[in-house]
Amino acid sequence: MQVNIHLFGSLRDYLPREQRGRTTVEVETASTIHDVLHSLGIEKPVLFAVNEAHDNDSTYQLQAGDTLTVFELTAGG
Amino acid sequence: MFVIENNVIGDEKMLHGYTGNILHVNLTTRSIEVETPDEAFYRDYIGGSLMGLYYLWKFAPQGIDALSPENVLTFALSAPTGLPVSGQSRCTATCKSPSSGGAADSQAGGFWPAELKFAGYDAVVIRGAASEPVYLSIMNGEAKLHDAAHLWGKMTLDVDNILKKEWNDKKIEIAQIGISGEKLANFASVMNMSNRAWGRTGVGAVMGSKKLKAIVVRGSQRVTPADKKAVMALSRRGPKEMEPTGMDSFGKYGTIGIVTSQHGAGGLPTNNFNSGVMASLEDATKIGGERLYDELLRGAAEEKQDRKGRDTCYACIVRCKRVVESEYNGKKLDPDYGGPEYESIATFGSYCGVNDLHAGSYANQLCNAYGVDTISCGATIAWAMECFENGLITLEDTDGIELKFGNAEAMIAMLEKTLNREGFGDILADGSAKAADRLGKGHEYLITIKGQELPAHMPQVKRSLALIYAVNPFGADHQSAEHDPAYTPKSYDNNKARLAPLGLHKPQDARVLNAEKVEFALKTQYAFSAADTLGLCQFVYGPSWQLYGVQEMADLMCAATGWDVTLEAIQDMGKKRLNMMRAYNAREGLQRDDDTLPEKMLEKALVGGRSDGVRIEHEEFESALTMYFEQAGWDVASGIPTRATLASVGLEWVADELSL
Numbered sequence: 006m007q008v009n010i011h012l013f014g015s016l017r018d019y020l021p022r023e024q025r026g027r028t029t030v031e032v033e034t035a036s037t038i039h040d041v042l043h044s045l046g047i048e049k050p051v052l053f054a055v056n057e058a059h060d061n062d063s064t065y066q067l068q069a070g071d072t073l074t075v076f077e078l079t080a081g082g
Numbered sequence: 083m084f085v086i087e088n089n090v091i092g093d094e095k096m097l098h099g100y101t102g103n104i105l106h107v108n109l110t111t112r113s114i115e116v117e118t119p120d121e122a123f124y125r126d127y128i129g130g131s132l133m134g135l136y137y138l139w140k141f142a143p144q145g146i147d148a149l150s151p152e153n154v155l156t157f158a159l160s161a162p163t164g165l166p167v168s169g170q171s172r173c174t175a176t177c178k179s180p181s182s183g184g185a186a187d188s189q190a191g192g193f194w195p196a197e198l199k200f201a202g203y204d205a206v207v208i209r210g211a212a213s214e215p216v217y218l219s220i221m222n223g224e225a226k227l228h229d230a231a232h233l234w235g236k237m238t239l240d241v242d243n244i245l246k247k248e249w250n251d252k253k254i255e256i257a258q259i260g261i262s263g264e265k266l267a268n269f270a271s272v273m274n275m276s277n278r279a280w281g282r283t284g285v286g287a288v289m290g291s292k293k294l295k296a297i298v299v300r301g302s303q304r305v306t307p308a309d310k311k312a313v314m315a316l317s318r319r320g321p322k323e324m325e326p327t328g329m330d331s332f333g334k335y336g337t338i339g340i341v342t343s344q345h346g347a348g349g350l351p352t353n354n355f356n357s358g359v360m361a362s363l364e365d366a367t368k369i370g371g372e373r374l375y376d377e378l379l380r381g382a383a384e385e386k387q388d389r390k391g392r393d394t395c396y397a398c399i400v401r402c403k404r405v406v407e408s409e410y411n412g413k414k415l416d417p418d419y420g421g422p423e424y425e426s427i428a429t430f431g432s433y434c435g436v437n438d439l440h441a442g443s444y445a446n447q448l449c450n451a452y453g454v455d456t457i458s459c460g461a462t463i464a465w466a467m468e469c470f471e472n473g474l475i476t477l478e479d480t481d482g483i484e485l486k487f488g489n490a491e492a493m494i495a496m497l498e499k500t501l502n503r504e505g506f507g508d509i510l511a512d513g514s515a516k517a518a519d520r521l522g523k524g525h526e527y528l529i530t531i532k533g534q535e536l537p538a539h540m541p542q543v544k545r546s547l548a549l550i551y552a553v554n555p556f557g558a559d560h561q562s563a564e565h566d567p568a569y570t571p572k573s574y575d576n577n578k579a580r581l582a583p584l585g586l587h588k589p590q591d592a593r594v595l596n597a598e599k600v601e602f603a604l605k606t607q608y609a610f611s612a613a614d615t616l617g618l619c620q621f622v623y624g625p626s627w628q629l630y631g632v633q634e635m636a637d638l639m640c641a642a643t644g645w646d647v648t649l650e651a652i653q654d655m656g657k658k659r660l661n662m663m664r665a666y667n668a669r670e671g672l673q674r675d676d677d678t679l680p681e682k683m684l685e686k687a688l689v690g691g692r693s694d695g696v697r698i699e700h701e702e703f704e705s706a707l708t709m710y711f712e713q714a715g716w717d718v719a720s721g722i723p724t725r726a727t728l729a730s731v732g733l734e735w736v737a738d739e740l741s742l
């Protein structure tokens with residue numbers, strides 16, 4: 006199945022520059038958020054949301070067509 | 083006029099790091115004198131904010147009007163200023179604040195701070211007021227007052243260009259007030275480079291009340307540290323720390339880079355703090371740092387923005403400042419006015435419900451050109467928008483401007499009126515708290531503490547900020563302590579490792595405000611307070627995510643001065659500055675009753691996103707306040723430092739003067 010990925014801040018560097026943090030990837034059915042982050046190479050703690058809803062944990066199984074947005078943890082600035 | 087005879091800073095006969103010279107200018111009498119304090123004074127008052135508070139306490143009589151000639155405005159550096167290492171070119175402006183009636187305190191970077199050191203001084207103390215506009219030049223030790231009639235009423239960049247031409251020197255550095263400072267707007271800033279601001283607490287209004295348009299500095303002396311090798315070793319470590327600390331990303335996207343993650347965390351103040359998220363992630367993305375980087379930074383079209391679109395402060399490798407090439411409604415933006423920081427785009431973006439990056443960038447340019455604090459100014463317009471939405475003010479009041487959330491054109495139109503003090507803008511120019519008083523309504527929508535508008539980090543989702551915003555002596559400030567996400571179980575390991583030597587071993591959820599969190603708030607407040615005393619940028623030096631930690635602050639002070647400075651000594655310097663500021667406020671009549679949160683924040687829950695339904699509880703806040711006073715050694719009932727606490731940081735004389 007396909008899921009949409011939207012990465013922000015320095016996480017964009019996990020994708021080629023021209024993609025500006027956005028891509029659609031093919032993943033196995035029942036893949037979790039953790040699986041997808043791992044496949045992208047993102048191992049550090051991050052903040053994420055699925056379809057702009059925020060109550061999922063990383064074991065949540067993504068559905069076809071979902072959009073996973075991933076943010077860095079930021080403190081101040 | 084005074085010329086320093088020994089034209090070398092920090093040689094064998096003098097202090098290391100410091101110049102040993104404090105410039106005193108009395109604008110009423112036009113006298114200029116140089117004080118050469120002994121080493122004991124520097125050990126006691128270090129520099130920056132602490133040194134400024136010393137002169138404020140000593141020279142400004144109790145109970146003065148902040149805009150009277152009796153106010154004392156100090157620009158103070160510290161020992162590391164001007165050394166070839168990142169994050170040291172920072173200067174504190176201190177005076178009595180026109181908005182809070184307590185201490186005003188604001189920091190700016192750029193090149194001006196280092197250049198003042200090169201010109202021969204550790205601080206400039208300004209008293210009195212000129213009868214006509216003047217500017218002060220400090221050129222290689224020689225200080226002089228000049229007529230400034232030809233500069234009065236001009237935009238900051240025009241003043242920069244005129245002065246550079248007059249002095250026939252492009253390398254002079256200029257700190258100046260803009261038109262808003264001349265007009266005594268309570269949130270007027272002092273600018274340097276026309277894009278770096280001593281923004282908060284109204285220091286520009288105080289400089290304006292003195293009719294001092296600018297301070298021009300230039301010098302060719304260099305600072306001699308006690309241990310040059312140690313300074314260079316610290317400097318060389320900088321590039322190696324960029325990637326592991328994440329400061330490479332911070333430099334790439336700038337402070338504005340956090341807009342999107344703030345939205346993701348439910349902490350992006352929207353519609354005057356009614357919500358922690360914009361209408362959609364797409365809206366936040368439209369005003370985000372990623373977009374600014376991709377589209378608006380100079381050189382973005384050719385993907386050369388890292389070289390052409392980022393600026394820096396003297397000797398800093400982080401290069402976090404934005405240089406924007408853009409236009410708004412057919413008006414071309416001048417890259418010399420810089421680009422928006424996070425705070426500026428949040429206040430002139432989400433705070434006003436606006437998702438227009440070009441409008442936000444233009445607002446930022448206008449604020450820099452007129453010299454006002456983007457935070458207080460943008461937040462004041464957001465407050466007026468909420469009053470308008472609720473019918474408290476009408477089209478008649480606003481001269482026909484449809485001041486609704488989300489209306490970028492109305493936001494810019496009202497900003498222009500505010501900067502020129504025209505019509506309704508004249509009411510807004512002294513900030514939202516005074517505007518509400520003047521109108522006799524709208525108090526329920528205020529987002530202010532001690533008369534100062536809140537920055538764009540939300541205490542609802544970073545709960546220790548509720549405490550820090552309330553107790554901070556100069557009003558709500560986001561650069562006075564570390565933010566909660568640095569101290570959660572999920573926080574990055576390097577953050578936790580830096581916090582551990584401060585005795586902070588028990589990370590907590592970002593939304594709790596318990597005893598551990600109070601301890602985190604106070605101890606990191608000392609660290610930030612120390613940075614403001616040592617004249618250090620808090621993105622480069624700090625207790626968790628910054629390029630260097632508190633230990634490196636100690637190492638830098640050792641290398642600069644040759645003194646034996648430990649991490650504990652750094653924390654004590656921060657404690658001393660905080661206590662002195664709090665004591666000054668007590669002298670001027672501020673107490674625990676002033677340590678409040680905006681009513682709205684305690685009464686209303688946020689709406690939408692990850693922070694939907696979140697509110698700060700009265701009891702939680704009050705109990706944290708009491709714990710904080712106990713931990714800080716302040717009287718719980720009054721919030722005033724006790725004699726024992728003042729004595730513990732060498733301020734017995736302050737306790738004596740307060741009759742404690």
Ligand code: SF4
Binds near residue numbers: 398401620
């Ligand atoms: S981190 Fe940014 S603001 Fe701080 S000194 Fe460096 S360039 Fe200036």
